[in-house]
Amino acid sequence: MVNVEERYAVFPFYLCLDASASMAGTPMESVNRQLPLLRAAVGEDPAVAEVIRFGVVTFDDVAHTTLPLSDLSLVEAVPTVVAAGRTSYAAAFDHLRQTIEDDYHASRGKGDRWYRPAVIFVSDGRPTDDRERWQSAHSRLTDTGWKRHPNILSFGFGDADPAVLAHVSECKPHRAFIAAEGAEPATVVPELLAGLIQSIVSSSASVYSGEAQLVPPEVPSMTPIPVDELD
Amino acid sequence: MSALDSVPTAVSRPELRAGEMLAEGGEGRVYELVGRPGTLYKAYRRPAQLAPLEALIAWEARLAEAQPELAARVRAATAWPQAVVTQPGAAGGTAAGLLLPRAPRRFAVRHRDGTSRLATLSYLTADPGQRAAAYGLALPAPVSADRIGIVYALARVLEAFQRAAPPVGHGDLSTRNILWSLERGPEVFLLDCDSCERYSPDGEALDSGHRRRAMTPNWDDPATPAGANPTLASDRYSLGLIFLRVVGAAHFPLQRRQRDSELLSIDFAIPPAARRTRSLLDGAVVWSVCARSLSTRDPARRPAAAEWVSALEEVLDGLGAMSAARAVWAAQGGGTPAPSPTRSAEQAADVRVRPVAMSGAGRRWERVRPPGPGLPALPQSTRPAPPAAAPTRTAAPAPLPAPPSIVELARTGLGRGGELWLGAHRATLASLSRAGRRRRATRQVIGCLVLDFALLAVIFYMCAMVAGVLLGI
Known part of the structure; x- marks a missing residue:
């Protein structure tokens, strides 16, 4: 039976953004300039906004939900992100797992169906917590026994370590990307967010075809990390 | 010389x-033209075949001679190609682009932020409460005369397409290709008409084989195999789908189920205001027309747009809204009442549409207001797990949020109490300052005095306890 209550399944996107002290200045200014553009590009188009849910998680010593997972057409403004502290990947992964689980149940309560969530992980540095800690948090997030485990696309610049990013994206091909050495954040960040807009719009079109696909952002100044770089 | 024999208007690109x-799409880009405000230039990415485009331009010219009332609908409600644009020096028989009429300004909506956007069907295919919250738009309620009028206007344009000789099919009646307006009453404006196809009387595409015409996902005809071009019957499917989505103000995702050969049973919610309308009761013509339109069993037997025109007129009449139909005639090519709809003996075997009472008050839509700049956005945050526990812990974290601390509870409790105390005193003062409410005011003053006395007693008691301990009593 089909009725007016039945809606398209939604495609949740989480931008998981490194907001550690190293992101202060140009990179964060760039993020804060670009996020409102993303909100407008996705939110002001009802055909795109309808099937996309977007949230922002930032992390430094701790992880915050900066923008709760939302229908961007209903979001008035994107909060400003401030950079401070260290780079705890463990906090990010733990927070994502909890947030995805909570958001999923809240959405189900409102009658929404979900495609597998996508996480766009962006970092300019290496994890400051020890390897075991962030890796175990990562394995909880990517645990295939957990039905909501997301697809993770990771993007690095600055001091980000390609091997670590490859791990974050579970060593899957064309999921981890790194900026060329010496690439300016002032170039990389706007490109990345413009790519993210395109990725969301293209992915939303695929939702309507009934077979949702996560279309990776195209970022000209970044290259895919070969899978075998993991040590 | 008739319009048919004349060479279709062609313009050289340098002119x-x-x-x-x-706009920019897969096919090409659309530009304004300097000095020609009502006309747009669509530049193709790759040169297109000239002949089919010329045939479409000639089709309209011929219709204007043979059936001017139908041509008037096409002219008023579509961006029908006006002229081909050729590039000097390009391969013979190719077109670089087209000249098209621009959609009048009224086919736009203005968002809350003041920006004007093309009024695509997407605005209408969801709960108007969501669109009001999201964009500040006041859109008509589901099953209102305005919504039915928009579908009626579309049915009349498609009727013109289908009654012409040869008939044409649009083939991609999707959200972005149909604009609507309610400024002068219900109206539609069809875009992308250069991908229309002419058909022979038995439904054979006359210019087929030379181009791929893709339907937009979610607006496609599930009877068409993947990769195949839409057929003349595809527009008939689209009309049924658009009726459901626009009049019902909902998504109605049907195609995937239909591709899986699922039998469809569609419950169409009717709001209380329209529940007694005879032309919308179970068994009314419009439901069987809708079901037959959506059927994938025998697409050729889907009802023609003309059947929709008379069925929708009956619905509008039943709602006491023939004024909407008259507004459509006035705005889009003139018209007179259609003959009463005749009940077809045919029933769709694979689709059933029935009206049901709209349940509940619907979903509430609220805007998301983030906190001010520089503040941690929300109280939700996660610290990294303590190192000792992290490596061994693989189980899922607790699904419930941590309970609020005692300090938080005390703070919120005190805040709430303070608000209540302030509110009570304000209300009392307001009553005292208003004449004619002495008795109520007296009661409130007494209440406040008792409350204040009790509070003072508690505070005195607590002070005495603290002072007692400090003084060593």
Whole structure:
């Protein structure tokens, strides 16, 4: 039976953004300039906004939900992100797992169906917590026994370590990307967010075809990390 | 010489001065033209075949001679190609682009932030409460005369397409290709008409084989195999789908189920205001027309747009809203009442549409207001797990949020109490200052005095306890 209550399944996107002290200045200014553009590009188009849910998680010593997972057409403004502290990947992964689980149940309560969530992980540095800690948090997030485990696309610049990013994206091909050495954040960040807009719009079109696909952002100044770089 | 024999208007690219680019799609780009405000230039990415485009331009010219009332609908409600644009020196028989009429300004909506956007069907295919919250738009309620009028206007344009000789099919009646307006009453404006196809009387595409015509996902005809071009019957499917989505103000995702050969049973919610309308009761013609339109069993037997025109007129009449139909005639090519709809003996075997009472008050839509700049956005945050526990812990974290601390509870409790105390005193003062409410005011003053006395007693008691301990009593 089909009725007016039945809606398209939604495609949740989480931008998981490194907001550690190293992101202060140009990179964060760039993020804060670009996020409102993303909100407008996705939110002001009802055909795109309808099937996309977007949230922002930032992390430094701790992880915050900066923008709760939302229908961007209903979001008035994107909060400003401030950079401070260290780079705890463990906090990010733990927070994502909890947030995805909570958001999923809240959405189900409102009658929404979900495609597998996508996480766009962006970092300019290496994890400051020890390897075991962030890796175990990562394995909880990517645990295939957990039905909501997301697809993770990771993007690095600055001091980000390609091997670590490859791990974050579970060593899957064309999921981890790194900026060329010496690439300016002032170039990389706007490109990345413009790519993210395109990725969301293209992915939303695929939702309507009934077979949702996560279309990776195209970022000209970044290259895919070969899978075998993991040590 | 008739319009048919005349060479279709052709313009050489250097004669045009393209202005601002308005849109970019897979096929090409659309520009304003300097000095020609009502006309747009669509530049193809790759040169297109000239002959089918010329045939479409000639089709309209011929219709204007043979059936001017139908041509008037096409002219008023579509961006029908006006002329081909050729590039000097390009391969023979190719077109670089087209000249098209620009959609009048009323086919736009203005968002809350003041920006004007093309009024695509997407605005109408969801709960108007969501669109009001999201964009500040006041859109008509589901099953209102305005919504039915928009579908009626579309049915009349498709009727013109289908009654012409040869008939044409649009083939991609999707959200972005149909604009609507309610400024002068219900109206539609069809875009992308250069991908229309002419058909022979038995439904054979006359210019087929030379181009791929893709339907937009979610607006496609599930009877068409993947990769195949839409057929003349595809527009008939689209009309049924658009009726459900626009009049019902909902998504109605049907195609995937239909591709899986699922039998469809569609419950169409009717709001209380329209529940007694005879032309919307179970068994009314419009439901069987809708079901037959959506059927994938025998697409050729889907009802023609003309059947929709008379069925929708009956619905509008039943709602006491023939004024909407008259507004459509006045705005889009003139018209007179259609003959009463005749009940077809045919029933769709695979689709059933029935009206049901709308349940509940619907979903509430609230805007998301983030906190001010520089503040941690929300109280939700996660610290990294303590190192000792992290490596061994693989189980899922607790699904419930941590309970609020005692300090938080005390703070919120005190805050709430303070608000209540302030509110009570304000209300009392307001009553005292208003004449004619002495008795109520007296009661409130007594209440406040008792409350204040009790509070003072508690505070005194607590002070005495603290002082007692400090003084060693």
